[in-house]
Structure formats: structure tokens, C-alpha cells
Amino acid sequence: MNAVPQAVLxxxxxxxxxxxxxxxxxxxxxxxxxxxxxxxxxxxxxVISEEGDRFLDLAGSYGVFLVGxxxxxxxxxxxxxxxxxxTVPPGAVHPxxxxxxxxxxxxxxxxxxxFVLGCSGAEISETALRAVHLARPDRRRILxxxxxxxxxxxxxxxxxxxxxxxxxFEPLGSELIxxxxxxxxxxxEALADRSVAAVFLEPVLGGAHLTVPPEGYIxxxxxxxxxxGTLFVADExxxxxxxxxxxxxxxxxxxxxDILLFSKALTGGFIPxxxxxxxxxxxxxxxxxxxxxxxxxxxxxxxxxxxxxxATAAIREVIAKNxxxxxxxxxxxxxxxxxxxxxxxxxxxxxxxGVGVMAGLRTRNPSVELLIxxxxxxxxxxxxxxxxxxxxxxxxxxYPPLTIxxxxxxxxxxxxxxxxxxxxxxxxxLTDGITKLIRRQYQLPPWLVLKLSHSKMRVxx
Ligand SMILES: Cc1ncc(COP(=O)(O)O)c(C=O)c1O
Numbered sequence: 001m002n003a004v005p006q007a008v009l010x011x012x013x014x015x016x017x018x019x020x021x022x023x024x025x026x027x028x029x030x031x032x033x034x035x036x037x038x039x040x041x042x043x044x045x046x047v048i049s050e051e052g053d054r055f056l057d058l059a060g061s062y063g064v065f066l067v068g069x070x071x072x073x074x075x076x077x078x079x080x081x082x083x084x085x086x087t088v089p090p091g092a093v094h095p096x097x098x099x100x101x102x103x104x105x106x107x108x109x110x111x112x113x114x115f116v117l118g119c120s121g122a123e124i125s126e127t128a129l130r131a132v133h134l135a136r137p138d139r140r141r142i143l144x145x146x147x148x149x150x151x152x153x154x155x156x157x158x159x160x161x162x163x164x165x166x167x168x169f170e171p172l173g174s175e176l177i178x179x180x181x182x183x184x185x186x187x188x189e190a191l192a193d194r195s196v197a198a199v200f201l202e203p204v205l206g207g208a209h210l211t212v213p214p215e216g217y218i219x220x221x222x223x224x225x226x227x228x229g230t231l232f233v234a235d236e237x238x239x240x241x242x243x244x245x246x247x248x249x250x251x252x253x254x255x256x257x258d259i260l261l262f263s264k265a266l267t268g269g270f271i272p273x274x275x276x277x278x279x280x281x282x283x284x285x286x287x288x289x290x291x292x293x294x295x296x297x298x299x300x301x302x303x304x305x306x307x308x309x310x311a312t313a314a315i316r317e318v319i320a321k322n323x324x325x326x327x328x329x330x331x332x333x334x335x336x337x338x339x340x341x342x343x344x345x346x347x348x349x350x351x352x353x354g355v356g357v358m359a360g361l362r363t364r365n366p367s368v369e370l371l372i373x374x375x376x377x378x379x380x381x382x383x384x385x386x387x388x389x390x391x392x393x394x395x396x397x398x399y400p401p402l403t404i405x406x407x408x409x410x411x412x413x414x415x416x417x418x419x420x421x422x423x424x425x426x427x428x429x430l431t432d433g434i435t436k437l438i439r440r441q442y443q444l445p446p447w448l449v450l451k452l453s454h455s456k457m458r459v460x461x
Contacts, residue, residue, distance in 0.1 A: 020461035042069035077313035122151025208386035245328030367434035
């Protein structure tokens with residue numbers, strides 16, 4: 001990449017200063033260390049920096065940009081609605097809402113035909129939790145998987161499988177049972193006494209824990225739920241709309257959960273929105289709660305003509321371009337390519353979990369993840385780094401928009417091979433040492449982090 005002009009560096013510095021002072025100092029420091037350029041625009045698979053450098057976006061905001069950055073069909077729908085729609089009525093009497101609901105019934109597993117919308121993934125996780133407690137008032141326990149993630153609002157935190165994010169806020173509302181992800185026998189055993197209200201599970205464990213479960217796992221969990229009257233909540237906030245090679249990941253196991261949550265890719269990145277899809281049976285059970293009221297599941301600002309028209313347009317794009325099929329056919333090029341790189345570079349890589357275009361590299365330690373993402377950025381490729389996660393073997397994620405081509409995937413793999421060859425020449429004690437520094441990042445002098453990364457940025461926030 002060309003030398004960065006002084007004015008551009010200064011603008012980058014101003015943005016990072018603001019992020020560091022007013023948002024998240026650690027994240028800002030990491031972005032500074034990675035010499036992350038300021039983004040100016042994005043289109044399809046690419047993010048373009050203010051100095052005109054083009055980056056292939058393999059991070060994709062952890063799954064948001066499935067239909068490509070700035071998808072023209074979704075953008076036009078949003079603009080049309082923006083110019084014509086009335087303000088948000090709580091009753092949402094707008095044709096766009098009805099159109100979305102009808103469309104949802106054609107793509108969701110049969111039987112999931114009641115919808116509550118929310119403004120984020122965490123909000124719809126909470127909606128699901130409320131529905132569960134209304135439908136199973138005599139059971140308070142919730143089963144979750146280690147490493148599971150369902151959002152960070154207080155309600156969503158009660159079912160989070162990542163103690164470092166949950167414990168500071170305890171005691172929280174739900175009585176949790178945590179089992180290892182992928183272990184169906186542990187789920188069966190935990191549900192046996194029929195005291196568990198619901199299982200909250202991602203059909204593919206996302207985040208820095210990225211794990212594809214053993215074949216049949218989701219089917220076995222669903223069967224255990226059916227046998228014990230436990231509700232099965234599938235969190236497809238990351239896996240929805242084709243990313244794993246099926247419209248919804250539960251379809252790999254032919255499972256219909258009681259509640260299915262989806263968000264991220266849902267509006268092509270234009271407006272955050274999520275759907276909590278429930279079976280009529282669960283809603284009927286909730287309605288039998290002695291204190292039931294129809295407003296208990298809804299919120300007042302969750303349905304806007306703008307968000308529903310964006311969602312409708314994005315789903316139509318997914319259908320028109322048959323993106324689940326594209327993920328299924330193109331995905332192996334990425335996942336198998338990453339697995340080959342992992343096999344060639346065992347010094348720093350432990351494997352390459354993935355399905356469809358939900359792919360990653362399991363790294364030996366957090367500094368390997370950081371260094372790969374920094375060097376890949378120098379090759380013009382953004383990857384999904386886990387930033388503040390505190391896990392031993394974080395997975396660096398590759399969640400590209402599905403506008404990605406086979407040639408672009410090959411470019412990513414070639415850059416990764418070059419990155420790993422560079423990294424392999426570094427002694428392991430270097431990455432072990434940097435990992436220790438990352439773990440203590442809050443106490444570390446930021447200038448040292450910048451010096452280690454050869455960044456030109458300053459940190460004075
Ligand atoms: C599986 C899963 N559930 C829930 C959430 C929370 O979504 P949000 O960040 O929109 O609240 C996320 C976000 O990353 C997620 O990946």
C-alpha cells in the first residue's frame with residue numbers, strides 16, 4: 001500500500017481520538033495498532049478508505065452484509081419508503097408490514113407464523129425469553145451452551161454463555177444450566193427432570209468460538225426438548241438467510257424450533273432490526289398465562305415502515321439471487337481453502353471451522369488472531385477480529401458478503417498464505433509474549449502496543 005499522506009493520517013488520528021475518548025478506548029487502540037484506515041464508502045464486497053484504497057471485506061460486520069454493501073435494491077426500497085411512509089404508528093398499519101409478514105411465512109420453517117420485531121438481536125432474545133416465561137410459568141431454568149451469545153442487554157445477558165460478559169451483572173433473572181456446545185447427551189441429561197423452560201442455542205456457535213456442531217446435534221436437542229416439554233429457541237441472528245448454505249441453519253437437520261430469532265443480514269445493513277418468530281402453539285400457551293396481556297411481547301418502536309421495507313427488499317434479494325445455494329456452492333472454496341492453510345501452518349493455527357460462508361481460523365492464541373488480521377489488512381483484506389474477547393483460541397472470522405467471487409476468495413487465500421508464511425518465521429515466544437500483553441491491555445502503556453505494531457498513530461485519550 002502507498003505511503004499515507006499527512007492530511008489523511010491526521011484525519012485518521014482525529015477519528016481514532018474521538019473513538020478512544022468517547023466510545024471504547026481498547027477497541028480504538030487496537031484499530032490504531034492495526035493502522036485501520038478511515039472508511040469512506042462501501043459497495044458490494046469492498047470497503048473503500050478515505051485515501052481510495054479498496055479493501056475486500058471478509059469481516060462483513062459478523063454477518064450483516066450478506067447481500068453486499070449498499071445493495072441497490074435494498075437502498076432503493078429504503079429511499080422510496082423514506083420519501084413516502086408516514087411516521088411509525090404503533091399499530092403498524094402499513095402495506096410494507098403485511099408484505100414482510102407474508103414473505104416471512106414463505107421462507108421460515110413451517111409453523112413459525114407469529115412475529116415480534118425488535119430493534120436489535122438482544123431485544124428479540126429478550127422477547128423470546130419473555131415468551132418462554134409466559135408459556136412455561138412453572139419452570140424458571142434455562143439451558144444454554146458454553147460460549148453461546150444472545151446479546152448484551154440485561155435480559156439477554158441472563159442467557160449468555162460467556163461468563164466474562166455476564167458475571168459483572170449478576171445476580172440476573174434466569175437460573176442457568178450451561179452445557180458444552182455440541183454435546184447432545186449433556187442436553188438430554190439436563191432436561192430429564194422437566195424443570196427447564198427452554199434451551200437457547202445457536203445452530204452454529206458464532207462469535208470468536210465459531211463451532212460447527214456434530215451432525216445430528218440440533219436434531220437430538222430438538223428431540224430432547226419435544227420429549228420433555230422444553231421450548232427450543234434457535235438463535236439464528238448470525239446464521240440466517242443463507243449464510244450456512246440453507247435459508248436457516250436448523251434446516252440442515254430438518255428441525256422446526258418453537259422460537260427462531262434472526263437479525264444481522266435481515267436489512268442488508270441499512271437498519272438494525274430483528275425478528276422473533278414463534279409458533280402459534282407457543283403464543284397460545286403464553287396466552288394461557290394468568291397475567292397475559294397482548295402487549296407483553298411487543299414494543300412500541302420495533303415496527304417501522306422503513307425497517308420492514310428494508311427487510312422485505314433484502315429477503316427478496318436473498319431469494320432472487322438464491323444466496324443459500326450460492327453459499328453452499330461457493331462456501332467450500334473458502335472453508336476448505338482455510339482448512340488447507342491451517343494444515344500447512346500448525347505452528348499458529350489449530351483449524352478452520354466453518355459451513356457455507358461462515359468461516360474462520362482457530363488460532364493458537366489471541367496475538368496470532370490480532371497479527372493475522374493486521375497483516376491481512378496490509379494485503380487489503382478486512383477480517384473479523386474478536387477485539388475484546390478473552391478466550392484462549394479465538395477464531396478469526398471470514399463472513400464475506402455473498403457478492404464475493406471465486407477469484408476474490410482465491411485472493412484472500414493467497415494473502416493468508418503469505419501472512420502465515422511471514423508469521424511462521426516469527427518465534428512462538430513473540431506471539432506468546434504479545435498475548436500476555438493483550439491480556440493485560442488495560443494496564444499496558446498504549447505507546448508500547450503501537451510501537452510493537454509499527455503504527456504511526458498516537459494515543460492520547
Ligand atoms: C448469535 C447472536 N445472538 C445475538 C446477538 C446480539 O445481537 P445485537 O448485537 O444486534 O444485539 C448477536 C450479535 O452478534 C449474535 O451473533
